[in-house]
Amino acid sequence: MSKQLVEQCQRGNAFAQKRLFDQYANRLFRVSLRYVRNEPEAEEVLMNAFLKAFRGIDKFSYRDDNGLEAWLRRIVVNEALQHLRAKRHLPIFQADEESEEQSDPEPLPDAGLDTERIYALIRELPTGYRTVFNLYAIEGYTHREIAEQLRISENTSKSQLSKARALLQTWLTQYGYEAETRRIS
Template identity: 70%
Template sequence: MDQPLIEQCQRGNAFAQKRLFERYANRMYRVCLRYVRNEQEAEEVLMTGFLKVFRSLSSFQDRHENSFEAWLRRIMVNEALQHLRAMRSLPTLYTDEAMSLQPDPKPLPDSGLDADLITALIARLPTGYRTVFNLYVVEGYSHREIGEQLQISENTSKSQLSKARTMLQELLIKQGYETNIRRTH
């Protein structure tokens, strides 16, 4: 539990802030990178997110063991969404974008799906599909919450998730995997 470290950060202890950043930076960077494909932009989102964390840490209230990380993750997701809006990715988020020109990751023979392959394939989804997929599947937001965050309807969120899953399934098949992605809304 990070409560003593959080309390030291709340009192403005710079060493504790550095330790807190080091403890969570890698995980939160991966969160940012799921939304913002460019590594430099993801680092920028991470740093801006941590500035907001340290500015508003005094308002954080520990409710249960994992509440700090959930609070931190929510700030990073919100910061990534704000970055996408600022870059004008979200207003055109719901149009079909061209697929990323990244090379296809090669599956290892006789290997099952791994996190790196799935992450690489999700990163190839168009921004709108990827954003809704991450918010729903990874972060656990409801379609109503996604709609509020992205200023879209619940039905648009559901549609984007369905299209993301279909595209992800097609990408998996191209990689030589047969898959049945459950369609739940």
Template identity: 60%
Template sequence: MYRWQKVVEMCKENNRFAQNRLYEGFSGRLFRLCMRYVHRPEEAEEVVMNGFLKFFRGLPDFEYRDDNSLEVWLKRIMVNESLMHLRQQKALPIFTDADETEGLVTVYVPHYSIDTEAIYAAILELPTGYRTIFNLYVVEGYTHDEIAKQLTISIGTSKSQLSKARAMLQQLLKQRGYEQYGTV
């Protein structure tokens, strides 16, 4: 039996203790994930709470396969809730179509050269649009086609925004002294 399987089964029976245990087990990481999108802690807390409400409402339809499937589903809910929050707050910028031929900047970060906190801090400084697309593509693994559909933009705009996000991230990291490790 997987680590969270029994807890999920108990949550399906509306066991409040199990729901609290699941929340406590995942809320920290999911809060951090939401912070990458919404940027303000109080907003991220609200998004996490709304995401968990949606999770618990949809739990009867969830087919538990393993701990990974649970975490993937929770992350997807939180990303969607974050994007919905940004739309409601009108914080998602209006993207304009961009030239699809615009080159992409490759981000190369040797695993030993920059600590995770430095990268995380730099990502948080990106403008909302750049940060959103960077997170969806690089961190969450969405394709440009999926991002375009989710944000109702063109694939070229998604690629362009990612390119600009990477360039800005590279600049931010260089300003912090990470240029000696090669191309970022």
């Protein structure tokens, strides 16, 4: 199904492009929103990412749906990093992150620690912590790749990750999920 969709998109079929967009827009919007602070920025990132995806889909060779999603996700992540660089949120400065670390997370809407709450907590992390945690823990990048992407040293990447984990643990403890978060750090 998706293979035909990709082939049609490669031929420039607008209907196929719309279907592909509908299929992945919400999911990729969440990805974008994990990297940037607010929704307008996330929408901008998503739009640019889809533009690049449709313009570069000729070079994409379809294998399976996971491959397609991973390709689209990678484009969104790269676009988000580019956006952060343009907005001067990157590169990460250690001093800035230290000051941000003291802030408490905003009150979350639901009581239970479900996926939405985890998602919201990740979004509450400071920019540097959040970016490194997203890239390492969720996207599966190595510290070396993160260092290259964010133009920082590997040690900085490692320290940012450990601080992100510690902060997440603290917040989760505050919400009463000590048992689960004990193992995070």
